[in-house]
Amino acid sequence: MPAPVTAESETDAGLGWWLRPPALILFVVVLTAIRLWAGGHAWLSEDEAYYRLWGLHPAAGYYDHPPMIGWWIAAGQWLVGDNALAVRLVGILATALGSLALWRTCLLLHGRRAAGWAVLFFNATILIGIGSLIATPDTPSVLFWGLTLWALAEWLKPGKAASANWLLAVGLFAGLGLISKYSVLFLGAGIIVWLVAMPRARAAFATWQLWAGGILALLITVPVVQWNAAHEWASFVKQFGRAVPHGWTSRFIGEFIGAELGLLNPAIAVIALVGIGVAVARTVRRRDAGWALPLLTSLPFFAYLLFHSLHNRVQANWPAPLFPALVLMAAFVAADIETRSGMMARVLKILRAVAVPIGVAVSLVIYVHAVTPLTGAFARKDPTFQLRGWPEVAREITELAKREDAAWVATSAYGMTGQIAFALHEAGSALPVFQLDERIRYAMDPSPDPSLVVRPALYVAVTRRDRSDELAARFAEVELLATVTREVAGVALEQIRIYRIAGAKGGAQAVFSHDTE
Structure with missing residues (x-):
């Protein structure tokens, strides 16, 4: 496979109109407007209604999760009042911001063509498409996980003398992710794996910004730790207690893998699986830090989820923070399909062509159904x-x-x-x-x-x-x-x-x- 096209060497001239920034901006703006409409008119889910109470009483911690989603809801309530849109407002806007960050990350790692596909794929995943409408701790954790990858990509780009300061941004975003959802701890482990494994990335250990960024991330979490200390470590006990196995079974592995392939969007999932294979090969053989970034930073969290599936069910939303990395690897492949030949290339082209229409169509149907039920035939099996x-x-x-x-x-x-x-x-x-x-x-x-x-x-x-x-x-x-x-x-x-x-x-x-x- 040829070396990736860099942001500096590629222009918009060779791109299809749907991959150019104006079209991508319009795509995200229209989707965001639809999500804001649906978010303001659909009733709240049980968890959202519960988190609404957090927004009414902002605190440094809560029993169930770190406080970020409560703060986001409080901001929405301050801006538009105490209503359904307020609960979802910041999360919906965060998905648009996450699209921009993903575009920039992919631009730095693999060029403009891949960046365009990253934006399209991200918004066409089923979990992000539908999940962007639901206010849960997953939404800020996805945003800050993605922003952390962006900061690492900015640091990794060649030829910029001041790039080490991006490691401070890495610490900032990782810390904000930690006070969004505790699973972002695995991102920290993934960053260490990537830095150690990639010769090009090891230079970070010689910079004071890396260590300062780590300290910054820890400092951001201090209020959450203090809250837990004052409340019998309630939140830590609840969440970290789930990691303790109480017996072993293989019954949940297939469910975990199948659910994630479906929620990623089956067409995107196949492309992402090819991307994972390419990423493994380029990481092992060429020590390609760009391909390795989404792969290795995701590895500890995926390993934990796989371990968890051996003794308990993995809830469908838990792997959501992995989606930016999966989308990046899918976008890398989508951008390079024209360099391939044979049956695999033809299949990938077909999947690339149908992935976005399928994902967006499913999301739009769910949005409309959430506001005005299209049918009641599914009763309690209906996700709404x-x-x-x-x-x-x-x-x-x-x-x-x-x-x-x-x-x-x-x-x-x-x-x-x-x-x-x-x-x-x-x-x-x-x-x-x-x-x-x-x-x-x-x-x-x-x-x-x-x-x-x-x-x-x-x-x-x-x-x-x-x-x-x-x-x-x-x-x-x-x-x-x-x-x-x-x-x-x-x-x-x-x-x-x-x-x-x-x-x-x-x-x-x-x-x-x-x-x-």
Whole structure:
């Protein structure tokens, strides 16, 4: 395979119009506008509704994850108010920024043609296309992982005397990634692997900027460590505890690999697999630092996910930070297909041609479906089922609260807490919502007013997870008032029970517990 074309030697003249910057900018701007529309009109998922509460109470840490997604949501709420768009705003814009960073990274490593394909492929992956609409910690972790690769590519480019300062940016972006999601720790390990393995990259060890960048990354995480120290290391215990195996099985390996190939976009996945093969060969035989960068920096995290799949399920979104690297390797191959011949080249050309239309079309259908359901036939198997029917539930709760003189709403699940709180807010109700257990999740929120929680309340639970039998130990009165059915397009999704609870036994403090699942 020929040496990659450099950014300095290639011009736009030889590119198809779809790979030129004006077309790419228009592509990203239009997609971003559509995502903003969908993000402002689609209801929140359970996790998003829960993270919305983080945005209302910014903190240095939370039980489930580091704080970045909470800060992003807080910024959105400050900009556009407390609504669905606010929860998703910064994440959607971050995907556009990530596209720009990926273009620049690929431009430096493999030239303009590859850079164009990187932008197209990135936005055509199923996980990024759909995930960009959902506010989760994966979104900032993907952005900062990609920005870290960009800074390394800037440092790697030849002929620039001041490039060592980019190693400070590496530390900055890696640190911000660490306070987005703890899995970015593996990126640090991957950077070390790349620096040690590539002769061209080892020069970094002789620069003070590399060590200062590492210190900067650690300093950025200090507030998160302090938060954990003040809260019994809750977040660290929860997340790092998942790495401990409790038995071994091979049942999840196929599921893990299959899910990621599908979420990458099957057409892009095949091209990326070819790219991985080429990257391995060029890394081993030629010590090509450019090809090795996305490969080796991803290796520790992929190895961990593979290890995890040997004892437990890998959630589909977990590998999201690997997608910028996978897209880079796919783009390298896509840019060089014309230099190939034979059946493989023909297959790759076909996959390259259909990858973007397929990925974008799937995303657009999901966006429309998230806003206005196209069908209810899939019921709970529909990935958007969490978004449906909450205004009706809020209406019933509001009416019952008035009738029963209830002063607050109780739940026993964080997803229900978030959904009911958001639904009541959207309905204009000021009823506060408190989860009775797992209070560590709400350490950022002031404790419920004792004078409030001793008053009558409504308890809300999904029928299949109803824990009302436990209420008798905490409340003197427990009465089922109503059952509401969440629906989509006339198809029942689940039933929600609403109880009246009153007479807190042992006072306000006895009502709540800090136990976690």
